[in-house]
Amino acid sequence: MGKKEKSEKKISRRKFFVLGSVGTIGVLAIGTYVFRGSIRRVIANQVNSAEPPYMGNTDTPTIWFEILPDNSVMLYSPKVEMGQGVFTGLAQIAAEELEIPVSQIKVTHAPSISGNMDEFATGGSTSISSLWQPVRELAATMREMIKIEAAKKLEANIIDLTLANGIISNGNQSISYAETVKDKKNWEIPDTPTLKDVKSYKLVGKPIPRVDLHDKVFGTPIFGMDAKMPDMLYGAVVRPSAIDATLVGVHIVEAEKMPGVVKVVKENDFVGVVANSLLEAENAKKAIETNWKSEKFWQTSDIEAMVEVGKGKPFVIQKEGNVEKLFEDDKGIVISEFKSPIGAHAQLEPNGALAHVEADKVTVIISTQVVKITRDEIAERLGMDKEKVNIVPTFLGGGFGRRLHTPNGMQAAVLSKAVGKPVKCFFTRKEEFQNDTFRPPTHHVLKAKLSENGMIEGIEHNVSSGDVAFGSPMLPSFAEPILGADLGAWRGGMIQYGKIPNFQAISWRVKLPFATSWWRSLGLLANTFAIESFMDELSIKAKKDPVQFRLDQIQDDKRGIRLKKVIRAVAKKAGYVDEVINGRAMGFAASTDANTPCAQVVEVSITNDKIKVHKVTCAMDPGIIINPDQVRAQCEGAIIMGMSASIFEKMEVVDGELTPTIYGPYQMALMKDAPKEIDVVLLQNDDKPDAVGEPPLGPIGAAVANAVFRLTGKRIRTMPLQFALNNHKSA
CATH class of the missing domain: 3.30.365.10 (Aldehyde oxidase/xanthine dehydrogenase, molybdopterin binding domain)
Structure with missing residues (x-):
């Protein structure tokens, strides 16, 4: 199923609410300086009870759903699966309005290049709560889009069509979703239809088995550490062991002579090694002579006193x-x-990324909770258009807020650009603990x-x-x-x-x-x-x-x-x-x-x-x-x-x-x-x-x-x- 080239859709009340909220924040921002204490308490109370609306694209169903040739439906999730079961919950919500069983839905992460990105993040316990209404509306709209096309192919009145298990019927005639949308590129997107009464739902509220269970049980390579690319090299970045440390001196001569080293990369804010293997990269990193400056020799008692x-x-x-x-x-x-x-976060999978920087595009496979922020940081560092940077999220081996900061993605991209090949670069366990x-x-x-x-x-x-x-x-x-x-x-x-x-x-x-x-x-x-x-x-x-x-x-x-x-x-x-x-x-x-x-x-x-x-x-x-x-x-x-x-x-x-x-x-x-x-x-x-x-x-x-x-x-x-x-x- 191809993407739509042109469509028009009236703005929804949900989108109006989002736009209105931005204006409200602006008013509060001005008011803060006039009635600072009371306004801040108002804002704090709002934050304490607020339920942030989803801020991504909810007007284009085709970047959320794809009808596959086997008549299953692929749901591209802008929220990241980090063990919380969000893929299963979203599949249940979507299946209700799409008139298909959950077993007929597949869920994967939406890459940033698709345009289906969360402006916020995966965090704050908002994955299901913020997508409850948008996914229902998108699925219902996608269902109506399919019905419009089926009515044309069956030469039937759309109100006479019935849907069940991915099949559209009109009396003795029937056609599958896949047959209906085959080779479809230009879509007619209707206004959001009336949603079903939640009381009539058959899947929401049921203990459906997790849709990601098979991959995890059988060890499918779905995590960031599993990522591979052809001709991939390995990177290692020098990180301080001391807190409040600034790098003031680097000597890389010995590291450059180490076996397997392709290049030692010196940047203003970090130093890294690219080598043919992970072990060679780590050994070369240890050979880099660094001089760190700290303002104070900190102890726990100093922190407690602060x-x-x-x-x-x-x-x-x-x-x-x-x-x-x-x-x-x-x-x-x-x-x-x-x-x-x-x-400490102490999550099982250390932070890292696999990046491939080419002349006109960048691909980064990474465990991240902030796809858009990661994309924007890498694009800015490389001086490239954001649309040319594709962040491919993976399952997270533990998140808990640790993957809301992803300078590791930028570092991997810089190392890749320096050698012209894909570079995989991860924290060691010690670095993960000390640089949490x-x-x-x-x-x-x-x-x-x-x-x-x-x-x-x-x-x-x-x-x-x-x-x-x-x-x-x-x-x-x-x-x-x-x-x-x-x-x-x-x-x-x-x-x-x-x-x-x-x-x-x-x-x-x-x-x-x-x-x-x-x-x-x-x-x-x-x-x-x-x-x-x-x-x-x-x-x-x-x-x-x-x-x-x-x-x-x-x-x-x-x-x-x-x-x-x-x-x-x-x-x-x-x-x-x-x-x-x-x-x-x-x-x-x-x-x-x-x-x-x-x-x-x-x-x-x-x-x-x-x-x-x-x-x-x-x-x-x-x-x-x-x-x-x-x-x-x-x-x-x-x-x-x-x-x-x-x-x-x-x-x-x-x-x-x-x-x-x-x-x-x-x-x-x-x-x-x-x-x-x-x-x-x-x-x-x-x-x-x-x-x-x-x-x-x-x-x-x-x-x-x-x-x-x-x-x-x-x-x-x-x-x-x-x-x-x-x-x-x-x-």
Whole structure:
């Protein structure tokens, strides 16, 4: 099926909304400088509850769907499959409107040259939620386009046609989709038809097997590291081991003499080697003499001293009532502090790319979450038109935000241009750990005052953190002065208990000497750990059941009602009790992230000072559920990742270097640490799909810490919890 050459289509309400949103941001940007504090809080509240619309091309169905000769349909996805199951979910959504079974849909990544690119990224738990409406509309429009052509070939009235399993019928006549569109180039694209009632859907909501299961089970080469091209060479780039290091001197003479070396490439910002094999490239890289300059010999204690509430400039991101006035009388104020460490992404597949730069085009095969940004960066570096740079995304061997930064794609392209052949260039494991874009450490100070009847009169959350969104290519530079506070650092840091009459959240921004950025759920894990541990502490002081204590503080608006429902559901399913039974205790926590409320109860024991999580019960309301198996798997994965990060994981800065640099010393949860049971309860109290991938990461750290308190009487205020427990860092 060829691409359309010319078509006209009226602008949809969805597109109008996108265009309107840009204008709104501009107005807010101007207003920020007039009413800076209040406008920033408005923006922060919008960001906290916003559901970003899809920003790619949704007017051209033929760049999304291709009818193949075997009568299957190829769906070109602008969202990247990194294990979250997005290909399967999109296939289910599209199949409903295309009138075909999921088994008849194949899904692949859309290369950038197709024009089907996401202006945003694959991240933020937006893949399904943002494409729910566009894919339905595109599939429905494609279906009508096929019907128009079938009506012509069958010489029938279009209203008399029926569709089933990729076959169009008119009485005794029938024709397949493939026969209908054979050799079709110029398409008539109608206005978007009326979509089916979701209640009539037969595939959405069903546990359909994953469409990528076969390739993963049988080891099909689908990941970035699998990429190959004819006459391919190998590259290696010199990267610093120390943080805050600048390259001030390079000597390449010895490296150029090494076996297999094709060329040593010196650029202003990096030095790389191209050789006939990976081993030869790495050996030659080690022979390059480099001189690095660092401003300071950093240690962990230096970083901890920087990340401290009260240092830097505060930004009030949430405010209700007058908590300052309430706290003027310091009698009865409860104050607690919490901390989280530097965290690595530690994904299985290191970053890298295979690039081939030719005279009039560039092809880059890469594991990336940001296809458009990667394309634009490479085009700018090479001085080429963007349309001549083709980014071919692959499956990701773990993403979690690490592949939102892709200078490795640009470096591979520069090396390829220097030698005139394809060059494959990847990080080593040590380089991946030391040159990560880390989860920043945090420091939290929470204050609250209880009334005589045990209700919270006022609460304040201060969070100090390194950058998450700021400095990232995903966020435009003009956003920093507008927002003030880093939206990623305070994600999950707002007070969700709307019945409290006085509350505020304050973000303190810290500029750290090493790269920090997006990490799965951004600030959600650390912020929820602090707030929900504090809420547990307050419930004990109020002498109230911790579950009921939270329910009493939640407002009865739509957001609050959904949160109450997941809290009640998880407490009932887990059989929550606030006491130690047979050496085990339960811990509870809840959060709302990207409009998806989630609550968890964990069952924990401690043997020989080791924390053991036996069971996790999770209740979540992601709105319309496309594939319940997929959602449960996402919950399970997020819970395990959150457990690993909150109980075990920690990066240190020793003598100017980030360490550990390999698995093992960087302690993570092992199979023996996984709970024997994860019980997931799914609710659907919204009329559209909401976020799934990151919300279940929020409550787990606090839930475990709250259980540990019941077992030990010690309130652990520092992650990782096992390290803190062993070192008695508790109050």
